[in-house]
Amino acid sequence: MGKYLLLAFRNIFRNRRRTLMTLCMVGGGVAGLLLAGGYFAFMTHGLRESTINNGLGHIQIFTAEHFKRDETRVLDTGIDNWRQVAATITTGGHVRGVAPRIEFYGMVSNGVKAVGFMGSAVDPAAEDTLGFVSRVETGNDLDSKPGGEVEALIGKGLAKSMGVGVGDGLTVLAMTADGALNGVDVQIVGIVNTGVAEMDARYLRITLASAQRLLQSDRVTNLVVGLDATDNTDKVAAELAPRLQGLPQQMILKKWIDLATYYKQVNTMFNGIFLFMGVIVFFMVLMSSVNTLLMSMFERTREIGTMLAMGTPRSWIVALFMLEATLLGVMGAIVGVIGGNLLGVLLNSSGLHMPPPPGYTVAIAFRVLHVPAQMIGSSILVIVSLAFASILPAVRASKLQIAEALSHV
Amino acid sequence: MDGLVNVEAVSRRFTLDHEKNGAYVTALIDASLHVSAGEFLAISGPSGSGKSTLLNLIGCIDKPTTGSIHIDGVDTSSLKPGEMSRLRREKIGFVFQTFNLIPVFTAAENVEYPLLIKGVLPSSRRKRVAEALESVGLSARANQRPDLLSGGERQRVAVARAIVHRPALVLADEPTANLDTKNATQLIDLMHDLNRRLGLTFIFSTHDARLLEHTDRIVRLCDGQVISDSRQSDGHIEMSIQGGSRG
Numbered sequence: 001m002g003k004y005l006l007l008a009f010r011n012i013f014r015n016r017r018r019t020l021m022t023l024c025m026v027g028g029g030v031a032g033l034l035l036a037g038g039y040f041a042f043m044t045h046g047l048r049e050s051t052i053n054n055g056l057g058h059i060q061i062f063t064a065e066h067f068k069r070d071e072t073r074v075l076d077t078g079i080d081n082w083r084q085v086a087a088t089i090t091t092g093g094h095v096r097g098v099a100p101r102i103e104f105y106g107m108v109s110n111g112v113k114a115v116g117f118m119g120s121a122v123d124p125a126a127e128d129t130l131g132f133v134s135r136v137e138t139g140n141d142l143d144s145k146p147g148g149e150v151e152a153l154i155g156k157g158l159a160k161s162m163g164v165g166v167g168d169g170l171t172v173l174a175m176t177a178d179g180a181l182n183g184v185d186v187q188i189v190g191i192v193n194t195g196v197a198e199m200d201a202r203y204l205r206i207t208l209a210s211a212q213r214l215l216q217s218d219r220v221t222n223l224v225v226g227l228d229a230t231d232n233t234d235k236v237a238a239e240l241a242p243r244l245q246g247l248p249q250q251m252i253l254k255k256w257i258d259l260a261t262y263y264k265q266v267n268t269m270f271n272g273i274f275l276f277m278g279v280i281v282f283f284m285v286l287m288s289s290v291n292t293l294l295m296s297m298f299e300r301t302r303e304i305g306t307m308l309a310m311g312t313p314r315s316w317i318v319a320l321f322m323l324e325a326t327l328l329g330v331m332g333a334i335v336g337v338i339g340g341n342l343l344g345v346l347l348n349s350s351g352l353h354m355p356p357p358p359g360y361t362v363a364i365a366f367r368v369l370h371v372p373a374q375m376i377g378s379s380i381l382v383i384v385s386l387a388f389a390s391i392l393p394a395v396r397a398s399k400l401q402i403a404e405a406l407s408h409v
Numbered sequence: 410m411d412g413l414v415n416v417e418a419v420s421r422r423f424t425l426d427h428e429k430n431g432a433y434v435t436a437l438i439d440a441s442l443h444v445s446a447g448e449f450l451a452i453s454g455p456s457g458s459g460k461s462t463l464l465n466l467i468g469c470i471d472k473p474t475t476g477s478i479h480i481d482g483v484d485t486s487s488l489k490p491g492e493m494s495r496l497r498r499e500k501i502g503f504v505f506q507t508f509n510l511i512p513v514f515t516a517a518e519n520v521e522y523p524l525l526i527k528g529v530l531p532s533s534r535r536k537r538v539a540e541a542l543e544s545v546g547l548s549a550r551a552n553q554r555p556d557l558l559s560g561g562e563r564q565r566v567a568v569a570r571a572i573v574h575r576p577a578l579v580l581a582d583e584p585t586a587n588l589d590t591k592n593a594t595q596l597i598d599l600m601h602d603l604n605r606r607l608g609l610t611f612i613f614s615t616h617d618a619r620l621l622e623h624t625d626r627i628v629r630l631c632d633g634q635v636i637s638d639s640r641q642s643d644g645h646i647e648m649s650i651q652g653g654s655r656g
Contacts, residue, residue, distance in 0.1 A: 003518065003525050010513035010514075011513055013513075014513060302507075306509040308470075308494070309468065310497065310498065310503060310526065311494050311496075311497040311498025311499070311501075311523070312498075312526050313491070313494060313526070402465075403465050403470055403471045406505065406509070
């Protein structure tokens with residue numbers, strides 16, 4: 001079979017210009033897929049890490065009743081003895097820390113008008129430990145120093161709506177655990193730009209102490225667990241789940257992917273676009289290669305007739321053409337992978353930025369990740385496409401009438 | 410029926426136009442021919458006389474419209490395409506007018522090809538290729554590609570390719586048509602020499618009367634009919650006239 005492979009390989013280079021054109025087309029398809037896929041991978045990877053580091057964490061712990069809660073009285077289903085739960089969690093490997101949270105809703109008032117908010121109460125020291133960052137555009141982040149418990153961060157849109165800035169005061173109103181309306185005064189220390197306009201119009205962050213005073217409870221709604229690496233999430237979650245079973249309250253563990261709805265939507269969208277591009281490249285390579293391979297077949301009619309006359313099985317002729325196309329696909333894939341990666345390196349060093357996507361206010365850096373799985377997948381795609389393209393010419397060649405083929409000019 | 414090739418009353422018609430039923434041209438009419446193993450036979454006749462058609466039929470690359478052909482005792486009319494292919498691979502070697510070498514293969518690789526498709530082991534292939542090239546005097550050109558060989562050398566490579574798998578029969582369709590007189594004569598002499606030394610049966614077609622002096626037996630065709638079958642040995646010519654008159 002080695003000689004047959006050699007024959008196929010040499011046949012590819014009979015018409016060098018045509019082979020070069022085919023390689024450019026196949027390689028271009030692969031490179032295009034790698035650049036688009038690499039950019040999508042960068043976007044989803046960046047979105048994943050920013051989603052986690054913006055406060056979602058790798059794992060979150062809730063009580064079993066949390067998801068049936070009344071949103072006006074969120075701590076009714078909160079974690080009672082959260083320090084004990086946090087201690088249980090931190091004994092595991094790969095855990096960088098645990099941050100208590102209260103996710104709550106209410107109204108914020110400047111004395112003239114009141115606007116609804118989606119609030120979160122945090123322990124600034126714990127957040128710092130986990131490296132969670134608030135996107136403070138003006139002012140400072142919450143402070144963990146004594147006396148910092150009255151500080152608040154608000155979204156850019158909410159600040160605009162309320163007509164307040166850094167240093168101004170606001171009253172936060174919410175329902176206590178007993179069902180009474182309560183209020184605390186806070187001082188704005190920073191304006192946050194999350195990048196999502198809708199979020200900025202409702203964003204409020206205060207300290208855990210303020211929230212517990214406001215809500216008249218020392219419970220928290222959830223515990224956020226930060227790990228040393230995102231890839232360890234499944235491992236830690238599997239190890240943590242049984243240890244949470246022995247606690248007084250029944251707990252539920254959620255991984256970041258279960259909570260990152262937006263990330264999942266974006267990822268699905270990018271996967272869909274990538275698949276669509278893959279289908280386009282597949283048919284582009286298929287249609288143009290059929291023509292090229294048919295031309296090659298017609299040019300070699302007499303030679304094929306000679307091979308058949310000498311007793312070459314017709315299946316060998318089919319195999320020869322498919323082998324040639326497959327080898328061409330392999331070479332095109334190699335050209336594409338090398339070209340795509342080189343272009344990726346060039347683009348990464350160019351410092352290009354993409355305009356903000358819809359709903360975002362921040363421009364996104366253009367970067368291309370080099371993803372081995374995409375290189376393998378794109379290569380297989382074009383190889384299969386070329387093998388498919390060779391079926392028609394191969395079958396036609398194998399069905400040639402020998403006497404006619406031998407007299408072909 | 411005990412010869413290597415037995416052609417019995419074979420006719421071959423080609424349909425001219427698929428739209429008009431019955432429109433055809435007859436390339437061969439009731440041709441009969443018996444060739445024994447070890448013969449060196451020329452089929453002669455003008456262009457369009459049916460030489461190539463007869464060789465194609467004997468070579469199992471075409472089927473007769475009527476009549477039967479037996480090769481080495483096998484009735485080829487009953488063979489399926491795959492069996493015809495195997496018969497060609499095992500028992501027949503071909504030399505073509507335009508050499509028909511595979512251009513991307515070297516001379517040695519071209520000669521090796523029939524052994525490759527026959528499934529001969531590489532070590533044995535190498536030995537037999539060397540022997541075949543030696544027998545046509547081209548050992549020194551083994552690694553040259555066809556485009557670097559002269560016409561005469563290319564045709565000698567084609568002859569080596571035709572004999573390397575030791576076929577029962579070698580068919581050569583106008584093997585000298587693209588060669589000058591000197592090379593043509595040398596090629597016929599080479600084929601004759603291989604016929605004598607290796608006992609190979611050669612049937613070749615030609616319309617060049619000068620080359621017929623070098624052959625033992627000449628079958629003449631005209632307008633698709635065998636008109637004579639003559640043998641010459643020691644200067645003595647023995648001729649039999651065949652075929653009837655055509656209306």
